[in-house]
Amino acid sequence: MNYVSAENLTKSYGIKVLFKDISFHINEGDKIAIVAKNGSGKSTLLKILMGKEIADSGTVVINKDIQVVLFDQEIDYNPELTIDEFMMTLDSEPILALKNYHKSLHSTDDAFIEKALNDMEAHKAWDLENEMKQILSQLKITDLDAKMGTLSGGQVKRVALAKLLTETRAEHKHTLLIMDEPTNHLDVEMVEWLENYLTKAKITLLLVTHDRYFLDSVCDIIWEMEDQNLYLHNGSYATYLENKMIREDNMSATIDKANNLYRKELEWMRRQPKARTTKSKSRIDAFYETEKVAKTDTSKQALELDFEMKRLGNKILELKNIDKSFGDKLLLKDFSYQFQRGEKVGIVGKNGAGKSTLLNIIQGYEKFDKGDIETGETISFGYFSQKGLKYKEDERVIDFIKEIAEFYPLANGKSLSASQFLRLFLFDDQTQYSPISKLSGGEKRRLHLMYILYQNPNFLIFDEPTNDLDLPTLTVLENFLQQFQGSLIIVSHDRYFMDRIVDHILAFEGNGKIRDFTGNFSEYREAKSREDAMEKNTAPKPEPVKEIIATPEVPPVSSKKRKMTFKEQRELETIEKEMPELEQQRSKIMGQLNNETDYEKVAKLSAELETVSEKLEEYEMRWLELQEI
Numbered sequence: 001m002n003y004v005s006a007e008n009l010t011k012s013y014g015i016k017v018l019f020k021d022i023s024f025h026i027n028e029g030d031k032i033a034i035v036a037k038n039g040s041g042k043s044t045l046l047k048i049l050m051g052k053e054i055a056d057s058g059t060v061v062i063n064k065d066i067q068v069v070l071f072d073q074e075i076d077y078n079p080e081l082t083i084d085e086f087m088m089t090l091d092s093e094p095i096l097a098l099k100n101y102h103k104s105l106h107s108t109d110d111a112f113i114e115k116a117l118n119d120m121e122a123h124k125a126w127d128l129e130n131e132m133k134q135i136l137s138q139l140k141i142t143d144l145d146a147k148m149g150t151l152s153g154g155q156v157k158r159v160a161l162a163k164l165l166t167e168t169r170a171e172h173k174h175t176l177l178i179m180d181e182p183t184n185h186l187d188v189e190m191v192e193w194l195e196n197y198l199t200k201a202k203i204t205l206l207l208v209t210h211d212r213y214f215l216d217s218v219c220d221i222i223w224e225m226e227d228q229n230l231y232l233h234n235g236s237y238a239t240y241l242e243n244k245m246i247r248e249d250n251m252s253a254t255i256d257k258a259n260n261l262y263r264k265e266l267e268w269m270r271r272q273p274k275a276r277t278t279k280s281k282s283r284i285d286a287f288y289e290t291e292k293v294a295k296t297d298t299s300k301q302a303l304e305l306d307f308e309m310k311r312l313g314n315k316i317l318e319l320k321n322i323d324k325s326f327g328d329k330l331l332l333k334d335f336s337y338q339f340q341r342g343e344k345v346g347i348v349g350k351n352g353a354g355k356s357t358l359l360n361i362i363q364g365y366e367k368f369d370k371g372d373i374e375t376g377e378t379i380s381f382g383y384f385s386q387k388g389l390k391y392k393e394d395e396r397v398i399d400f401i402k403e404i405a406e407f408y409p410l411a412n413g414k415s416l417s418a419s420q421f422l423r424l425f426l427f428d429d430q431t432q433y434s435p436i437s438k439l440s441g442g443e444k445r446r447l448h449l450m451y452i453l454y455q456n457p458n459f460l461i462f463d464e465p466t467n468d469l470d471l472p473t474l475t476v477l478e479n480f481l482q483q484f485q486g487s488l489i490i491v492s493h494d495r496y497f498m499d500r501i502v503d504h505i506l507a508f509e510g511n512g513k514i515r516d517f518t519g520n521f522s523e524y525r526e527a528k529s530r531e532d533a534m535e536k537n538t539a540p541k542p543e544p545v546k547e548i549i550a551t552p553e554v555p556p557v558s559s560k561k562r563k564m565t566f567k568e569q570r571e572l573e574t575i576e577k578e579m580p581e582l583e584q585q586r587s588k589i590m591g592q593l594n595n596e597t598d599y600e601k602v603a604k605l606s607a608e609l610e611t612v613s614e615k616l617e618e619y620e621m622r623w624l625e626l627q628e629i
Contacts (some may be wrong), residue, residue, distance in 0.1 A: 001028040003066050003176050003204055004049065009058035012043055016430070018044055021058070023402075024223065026176065031198075031205040033215045033541050035240065036225035037426055038442030038470045042208050045225070046070065046178055049206070057404055066174040069167060072179050073142040073441065075160045079149025083141060086148050087132060095123040101125070130167045138193050139186075153183030154351060161194075166516070168203060173249070178206045184467045187350045188493050188525075210469055212237050212496040216607075238604055240557070290620055311459050312341050317362065317378035322371035323512075331357055331536060332368070333512030339459075346498045346521055349508025350600035355491045357405055359461050364488075382457030386466050389448040391436045397447060398422065398432040404454050418454075425450045425476055442468045449477065458486035466494040495521055526613050533621060572626045575619045583617040 004026040011018045016510050018041030026032065047053035048060060062068065075182040077086060088099055097119035104116035109444060118189040120126055136144070139158040148156065161182060162458055170378050183191045198205065198218045215222075224231040231247070233240040251478040270412050308548030317339040324332040339345070345357050360366035362373070363381055392402055398419060416424070422432050425446060431439070439447065445468045452460070460481075466474060474497060481488060481501050492498055498521035505524045517524045564574050587611045592601075 001024075001063070001174065002562060003028060003030075003063050003174070005061045006575055007059050009045075009048070009055045009060065011041060011048070011053070011055050013557055015456065016330065017228050019225060019230060020228040023058075024230060024232065026204065026206065028174065028201070028204055030221055031203075031207070031219045032221040032223055032489045033207045033209060034225060035215075035471050037472045038468075039431070039440045040225045040470075041438070042225060043073075043180065046206070046208070048178060049176075051117060062155065062381065063174070065174055068176045068178065069164060071161060071177070071179040071182055073184075076158065077148045077155050079147065082145050083148065083151075084144040086159060087136075087144075087163050088453060092167060093119075094123040094128050097123045098128055116246045132162070133163050135162045139190055145273045153387055157185045160191070165197070168201075171390040174204070176204050176206065180208045181210070181468060182207070182494070183211045185351075186493060188348065188495065189350065191493060191495075207592075210466055211494055212471070215292070219445075226366050236607075265380065286561060305622055312380040312486060313376045316341055317376065317459070318370040318374045319362070320374070321356045322361065322373070323369045324354065324366075325369060326510075330512040331442055331508075332361075334490075335371075335514050336510075337506070337516070339487050339489075341487065344487055344502045345487060345490070345504045345506060346502035346523070347491045347506045347508070348498070348521065350510075351417070352512065353508035355508055356386075356463055359463055359489065359491065363461065379459050380455075380457045382452045382455055382460045382461075383453045384449055384462045386464055386467070388553075389436075389444050389451065393437045393462070394435055396433055397427060397436055397439070399449065400436060400447070404451070408454060408456065409471070420452055422450065426472055442470055442473075445469055446473050449473075453480065460484065460486065462488075462490045462492070464491065464492055466492055466497050495525075522609065529617065533617065538623075572623070575623050575626070578621050579616065579623065582619065586612045586616060 002025060004024075006025075008021045009023070010020045033044070033485060034042050040064050044053055048055050050068055051064070075398070081089070086096060100112075101120050104113045107113055115307045122377075133144075136142070136159070139162050141155065141162060148159070151159065164179075165175070168177055182194065186194065191211065191486065195214050195217045205218070207215070207219060208240055220235065222233040224233060224236075224240060224244065231243075262565055319335060319337050322332050322335045324330075335358075348357055349357065357366055361368050363383060401418045401422060405418070407417055408421045419432060423429075427443075427447070427450075431443070432617045432624065435472050436444065436447065448467060449469070465477070467475070479501050488501070490498065503518075504520065505515075505521060507517060507528075508514040508526060509515050517527065519527075586609065589605055589612065592605055
């Protein structure tokens with residue numbers, strides 16, 4: 001069943017063309033991810049599909065039998081409503097049936113009660129309330145009487161996400177679900193739950209996300225928006241990268257041919273007389289088309305720079321026996337850590353566990369209850385927080401950066417101008433001379449990030465840097481951080497980003513406990529999963545309560561374990577033989593991942609690692625079961 005058909009869509013804002021003559025179709029069951037640089041028109045395209053924006057030209061036909069539901073970055077809500085009341089504002093027949101049923105419980109009107117029961121049956125609403133509460137619980141929203149106005153921005157987004165998923169579940173007609181960065185403000189457990197939910201759900205999905213593991217798990221079609229065009233890719237993120245590379249290679253070959261032709265035609269243009277025949281007019285038109293292709297800029301700034309970082313002394317940063325609580329909530333307990341030169345540390349844990357508090361303590365923004373901190377004299381912090389960028393409304397991008405310095409120093413004695421550094425972070429010349437107020441939300445995040453890096457700190461602290469960043473910018477940032485020789489702390493829920501950058505994990509595991517783990521994020525998660533599984537299987541089972549009554553004496557049941565069957569014995573032997581091989585295979589893949597920077601190979605190795613880890617975990621669980629026999 002076709003949901004949406006778009007033909008030759010064009011949209012501009014002033015002189016800036018977002019996309020031109022793009023066409024696409026969305027069919028039932030499609031799960032599509034949109035990949036593009038911020039400012040390319042992703043959000044505008046979503047608004048056109050929602051009917052909130054109108055294209056300059058072209059047509060969009062939406063099947064009359066479907067509903068289009070949007071999960072947007074901006075959440076509209078009444079702050080006086082409780083969470084429960086906000087959830088019940090859903091405009092759907094099953095929700096209305098549920099509300100009327102609750103009213104009927106306090107009614108004496110037999111006709112109203114009968115109709116309410118019939119509507120509950122007709123709209124299959126009996127299980128809807130339980131499912132709604134389960135979704136809220138999974139997203140860590142438990143106090144349904146709390147007012148929306150008292151919630152944090154992240155909590156509001158999670159409640160809105162729960163409402164949207166409930167709405168999709170409640171409506172039994174065909175639904176196109178559009179989601180713009182749904183994983184922002186979700187911790188890893190919530191992201192993995194949402195990932196699993198969307199993967200299994202029989203829905204049609206159009207998704208904008210920067211989370212590459214999430215994208216690969218949920219979607220099987222990628223739309224790439226670039227240079228005013230829309231390119232369609234069937235398959236994984238790695239397939240998209242491969243196709244993109246092939247397209248760019250082909251484009252480079254086309255430009256080379258056009259350049260050769262352009263040089264010849266330029267000589268003819270210079271020689272030709274002013275009187276122009278029809279034939280020469282045709283050739284002149286062709287010349288200008290050739291010139292356009294020949295002057296196409298396909299250069300992708302590779303970040304291979306030798307940075308002149310501010311000198312780091314022998315003493316970097318040392319935390320000694322730090323305690324921190326807020327009321328009865330213990331965040332840090334006797335925490336000590338000594339940061340090393342060039343160390344890249346990832347901080348992970350559930351929302352509210354104290355990650356941002358630790359960052360503030362390190363920089364002196366937050367007082368601690370007990371302990372001591374020693375900071376090296378040469379340390380210059382660069383802090384990227386979630387508060388956003390402060391700027392003057394009419395200030396231009398280039399002027400904002402030049403306020404720091406005209407040039408960025410390189411170790412070879414050379415330097416980059418502010419404009420060149422902006423281009424490295426995907427700000428073209430036109431955007432550089434635009435007011436900051438005209439930038440998209442994602443472009444402002446990118447400028448904020450660049451503003452921090454341009455100050456040339458030697459100790460970077462990033463608090464959720466990947467939120468609202470597009471994938472091209474993430475690639476640039478990852479390349480920069482991999483070459484960065486100073487110390488680095490990152491708080492992030494982006495699993496792919498963390499796996500590429502960090503080599504050490506500080507995990508907030510609750511009640512002030514911070515675990516020090518050497519390795520990347522996926523390795524930590526695997527180790528934690530194995531430990532949790534072992535703990536679950538070895539936990540003592542509660543003794544049954546004995547009822548003291550007079551009963552006839554019964555011969556005791558033998559507690560002797562049954563013997564393994566021949567099949568189980570063979571299975572155990574096979575598992576014990578293959579487990580070391582799988583562990584060796586996993587270690588080999590991890591080693592390759594740590595030294596690999598090619599996205600296609602990284603994606604392929606990550607998929608292999610996931611398969612091997614799942615198989616190993618399955619074997620470990622089965623081995624424990626057989627050992628108990």
